[in-house]
Amino acid sequence: MSNPLYTRLQATAKRLIEKYGQAGNIRRIAPPDPVTGGDGTPTDYPVKLVPMTYDQRYVDGSNVRASDRQLYISSVGLAIKPTVGDQAVTADGVTYHIIAADPNNYDGITDVVFIVQGRTNP
Known part of the structure; x- marks a missing residue:
């Protein structure tokens, strides 16, 4: 059973992202068929997100670059969990x-x- 505090935090995050965010999508590319080969199949999942610039104290040029953005993505109604390698x-x-x-x-x-x-540009 989930903690009511985290459920309220989730609802607050959803409300703020809905209000200040923008529509976008996460593109996940499924690997090609191991037998027939070919290209992977891209699938788009709609999201609401807020892109934010990193504070300058975190920009070190290697782990965090000046062009990197923090993307706050609402978890409510999201069909997948964003993972490394996906494209937002x-x-x-x-x-x-x-x-x-x-x-x-x-x-x-x-x-x-x-x-x-x-x-x-990764």
Whole structure:
């Protein structure tokens, strides 16, 4: 059973992302068939997200670059969990590759909000 505190935090995060965020999607590319080969199949999952610039104290040029963005993604109604290797496409048309993901799952049950590190050119 999930903790009511984390359920309320999840609802608050959803409300703020709905209010201040933008529509986007996460593109996950399924691996090709091991027998027939070919290209992987991309699938888009709609999300609401807020892209934020990293504070300058975190930018070190290797782990966090100046062009990286923190993408706050609402976990409510999300069909997948964002993982490294996925692509998050913002409404502005900028494609960010997810290079780090944090589900903010404090009780092991409720994903409050996904905070991912997006990079334009991995």
